[in-house]
Amino acid sequence: MSLAHVQARHVRLVFGYSLRHALRSGSGLVFLMLAFFTGLTVAQLIVSPFESFVVRNQDAGLTAGPEAAERMLVGMARPLIEWAVSPREIDDPEAQSIAREQTDRWVTYLLEERPAIFSAVLLVLMYTTPFLAPVAGFNQTSGDIGSRGLRYLLLRTERANIYYGRLLATMALTVVVQVLVVTTIAVYLGLRLPFYGGMDLFLWCLQGLLAVTFWSVPYVALSAWISASQDSALASLVICNAAIGGVLLGAWAAAAAWAPAYRLEYLLPWGVQHDLLSPDWSAVGLTAAACLLYALAFTWLGARRFESRDL
């Protein structure tokens, strides 16, 4: 699909109309509610053991305060976070040692230099938000292809304008919802865990927001591509989640049999997205660029499919 066919006015019209339609038709609201439900559930699940610990200590007449509880939580979270951020396979002993150092630094950054509980929430969101992206993108075009509703548009504007306008609307909706969810979680943690400084939480919330946004965008573009290939919204949703989950589970399962197979993760941003929470800003920048490249590749594939198929 040639970008020469794209007209800014038409993309803008399609964008605005699609955004309003997403909210009105209910799919946008479902996405909003699911995103909030998931985000707040994750936050609650992580905060609950911490609060139970404090209450148990108080009941037992112990003086250990919230900071001690946080240390307990950090101790529990450390192995999980080490697994999440450490490199998968390094044979060279010297490189192993460097990688271990980097991992230690990274874990320290997430658990000690940044609000640890918020870090844990972000790491869990890293594995849940990719499955939410299809809820925003699965029906971008598939429903209207099935109902032939697009036929009222096809003599009025180029297919490229429809595809890009709708994709931008889906991405805008995703970003706005993620901002609301992450901000709500930050406020919730700030209220429940007053020992975190407001500025610390705010800054980490900001980086968290950027991370969630960058790792969500490729999955939205992937969902839009799948949506453009299907005539049924339900089939599109199922295939999106099967593809996203299948790559991750497939990589893990294959790596259990043959370690280098973990590289299957790189079919999607699974293999790189954790670097968006890295203490090294150059790594963050490179990963953000990689996520954008994934998004561009999926967008190109989706637009090409939409241009060439029967509608």
Add this chain to the structure above:
Amino acid sequence: MISEAPIDVTSALRVQGISKTFGPVRALDEVSFDVPTHSVFGLLGPNGAGKTTLFSIVANFLKADSGRVEVLGQDPARVSELRGRLTILPQDAAFQRNTPIMEQLVFFRMLDGETRDSAETEVRRSLERVGLEDYAKRGARALSHGMAKRLGIAQAFFGSPEVILLDEPTAGLDPASARQIRDLVQELRRKATVVISSHNLAEIQELCDRVAILDRGRVVADGPVAELTAASRELDLRLSRRLEAAEVDRVKELPGVAFVKTDNAPDYAIGFASSEGNDWDGAVAGVLRELLDLGVVPRRLHEGQSLERHFLAVTGSSGTERPDG
């Protein structure tokens, strides 16, 4: 409104060797015909003949496997060249159920290049014209099938289109609405080129200058309606009484008469053989004189559906059902 334009003899729509396959089904097979500018053109065929598929290819919804389509000299894939000049009433295309129809139509008009204000004014007028002004703020879920069809027609008549494709425009409409659509098409005669697909052969015969008949994905007849029906003209009569067998034979022996259908007596259909030099008016006058001589008075008399006879003859009344019409 659509302005009067001089008649142009060139083709508004040219279809050349179009083929399209859906899996094992060959929906269109080397279909070719031309639609002259400012004509009303009918596309006929049994269910599954390929009419909707052909419309969809002309409107660039579907991609042809081979062949070429030109609308006003342009490839229909070049949307920006044809925007506002080519419009369509697609068959079975749904409007969005929850978005107010006013908002949907204003969006369409803004894509056509109108400003919001002028789009709103025009949409309001169009909704009044098709009797849907009370539904402007409601989604398409509130519309019946007939109402949705009228809404589809409203959007096809926006602006000043030069070529309008109407896929089954009166299917599912009540008689008054169907009449309204036929009147709209009559208004457009000589102002725009209209291509209509329909199962209603009387409607096609009333409205169209030319037709193409599709059967099993192939064009089996193509030409002016007058030429196609000349081969099988027919007179429908209701008589004051039933004819005796001998009387029927006398009518059959009259010059130019090919057959007399007596199945629904006292309603009769009289077919006239058409050949070079046959005088249709003279033959009709001869039949009427004979009936009056027999003491029989015609109570009702009109030209019969000779297009239907031609249609059934060339399609073998196959009625083969295939997907995507």
